Amino acid sequence: MAEIKVPVVRNILQANERLASENRRRFDKAGIFVVNLMSSPGAGKTSLLERTIDALAGRMNIAVIEGDLQSSYDAERIQKKGVQAVQINTDGGCHLDANMIQIALDSLDLAGVDLLIIENVGNLVCPAEFNLGEHEKIMILSVTEGDDKPIKYPLMFQICSVLLVNKIDLLPYTDCDLGKIRQSARQLNPAGKVFEISCRTGEGFAPWLSWIEDKVSEHRKNRAGAAASPHAGKH
Amino acid sequence: MAEIKVPVVRNILQANERLASENRRRFDKAGIFVVNLMSSPGAGKTSLLERTIDALAGRMNIAVIEGDLQSSYDAERIQKKGVQAVQINTDGGCHLDANMIQIALDSLDLAGVDLLIIENVGNLVCPAEFNLGEHEKIMILSVTEGDDKPIKYPLMFQICSVLLVNKIDLLPYTDCDLGKIRQSARQLNPAGKVFEISCRTGEGFAPWLSWIEDKVSEHRKNRAGAAASPHAGKH
Numbered sequence: 001m002a003e004i005k006v007p008v009v010r011n012i013l014q015a016n017e018r019l020a021s022e023n024r025r026r027f028d029k030a031g032i033f034v035v036n037l038m039s040s041p042g043a044g045k046t047s048l049l050e051r052t053i054d055a056l057a058g059r060m061n062i063a064v065i066e067g068d069l070q071s072s073y074d075a076e077r078i079q080k081k082g083v084q085a086v087q088i089n090t091d092g093g094c095h096l097d098a099n100m101i102q103i104a105l106d107s108l109d110l111a112g113v114d115l116l117i118i119e120n121v122g123n124l125v126c127p128a129e130f131n132l133g134e135h136e137k138i139m140i141l142s143v144t145e146g147d148d149k150p151i152k153y154p155l156m157f158q159i160c161s162v163l164l165v166n167k168i169d170l171l172p173y174t175d176c177d178l179g180k181i182r183q184s185a186r187q188l189n190p191a192g193k194v195f196e197i198s199c200r201t202g203e204g205f206a207p208w209l210s211w212i213e214d215k216v217s218e219h220r221k222n223r224a225g226a227a228a229s230p231h232a233g234k235h
Numbered sequence: 236m237a238e239i240k241v242p243v244v245r246n247i248l249q250a251n252e253r254l255a256s257e258n259r260r261r262f263d264k265a266g267i268f269v270v271n272l273m274s275s276p277g278a279g280k281t282s283l284l285e286r287t288i289d290a291l292a293g294r295m296n297i298a299v300i301e302g303d304l305q306s307s308y309d310a311e312r313i314q315k316k317g318v319q320a321v322q323i324n325t326d327g328g329c330h331l332d333a334n335m336i337q338i339a340l341d342s343l344d345l346a347g348v349d350l351l352i353i354e355n356v357g358n359l360v361c362p363a364e365f366n367l368g369e370h371e372k373i374m375i376l377s378v379t380e381g382d383d384k385p386i387k388y389p390l391m392f393q394i395c396s397v398l399l400v401n402k403i404d405l406l407p408y409t410d411c412d413l414g415k416i417r418q419s420a421r422q423l424n425p426a427g428k429v430f431e432i433s434c435r436t437g438e439g440f441a442p443w444l445s446w447i448e449d450k451v452s453e454h455r456k457n458r459a460g461a462a463a464s465p466h467a468g469k470h
Contacts (some may be wrong), residue, residue, distance in 0.1 A: 040357070042377075069388060070386075073383060073386065092390060093360075123361075124276045126360070129327075142277075144402065144405065145275075145278075151305075152306055153357070167379065170408055170409075200410075
């Protein structure tokens with residue numbers, strides 16, 4: 001079986017890389033900061049989006065791509081916040097890929113968008129292998145999942161530049177050791193940032209929001225630069 | 236990309252079905268009741284095993300196959316309980332398949348085993364598509380994951396004959412609506428059983444343990460029948 005499987009996975013990943021690069025060029029040209037948000041099912045991706053949008057909506061233009069096996073439940077939750085949201089249904093597929101993002105982009109008006117958040121399918125494994133063209137990969141781990149998750153799902157923790165440890169309001173009722181999470185995460189990804197938050201109470205959100213704002217300013221400058229360039233608008 | 240992907244997935248699934256049937260015949264011949272245990276990362280699979288083994292160890296012979304991307308952390312936890320445990324490392328793979336189980340069985344002494352529990356990789360998506368030769372698929376959903384999970388990951392809820400709703404000790408601190416979980420689960424799988432439990436406190440374990448004991452008795456009869464048959468031992 002290995003003989004059948006390995007070359008095909010390689011082809012798919014190569015094809016995906018090509019489309020991811022195309023997406024990335026499009027985002028950079030438009031000066032949009034793009035985040036690929038990943039976690040286990042129920043760790044709090046959509047709740048994070050809701051609270052982040054509430055906090056930042058007056059200060060920047062946000063759009064969201066929602067990935068789910070089925071249903072448009074999450075995109076509906078996000079649209080209620082007054083931002084553009086597109087739902088991708090993978091029809092059972094366990095991750096988003098760059099091609100799905102390319103198709104979803106046709107349904108979004110990117111003009112003036114500062115921040116695009118792509119909420120991946122809830123899965124700590126497969127989404128880690130597929131670049132979408134994003135600038136940063138971000139993951140959420142909820143304390144109720146347990147402090148052994150970094151050593152059990154190392155790839156996801158290695159590739160994400162930001163780890164949001166969510167549901168810290170539930171810490172007193174669990175056996176989760178935050179210090180152990182911090183330590184394993186640092187070992188797997190020494191340059192990664194860790195923010196401890198509660199999407200339910202809003203605790204710990206300030207540093208996370210500042211991080212997003214800094215990144216958005218950085219990428220906005222690219223857009224300004226492109227507009228001032230003599231080549232702007234030629235492609 | 237669809238042209239490359241679809242036929243290959245079919246080949247893999249077909250090859251898997253063949254091996255799953257072989258595993259199933261082996262389990263039936265030995266009179267072992269075999270369970271494929273699935274959930275999101277951190278929903279409580281290993282904790283369920285620990286408490287179930289503690290409760291049933293005197294009454295039956297239990298063996299465990301642990302599936303993880305990496306590490307042998309879970310098998311070590313289980314071995315401390317004094318039962319046979321084998322660890323499969325998928326090396327990044329997002330699910331167990333029947334071939335991995337066949338290889339793991341070579342490291343287990345199946346003689347006299349009554350119950351074999353296979354703990355799949357923590358993932359609500361991909362493991363749902365691969366039969367391992369088990370008699371029953373069982374899943375755990377923790378209340379901290381939220382009450383929208385059945386409608387968002389329907390295949391897993393459809394194929395599992397038992398849904399264990401775990402961490403009910405945390406219910407007072409979450410917004411999870413147990414009634415909504417029960418209702419969606421019933422719609423997706425009208426014949427499925429639902430047990431509400433806490434692996435931390437032991438609440439709700441009695442009906443789950445009775446269910447396991449009934450199933451084990453049923454399959455033990457097969458073994459007794461096989462031994463009394465004139466064809467026994469000929470293959």
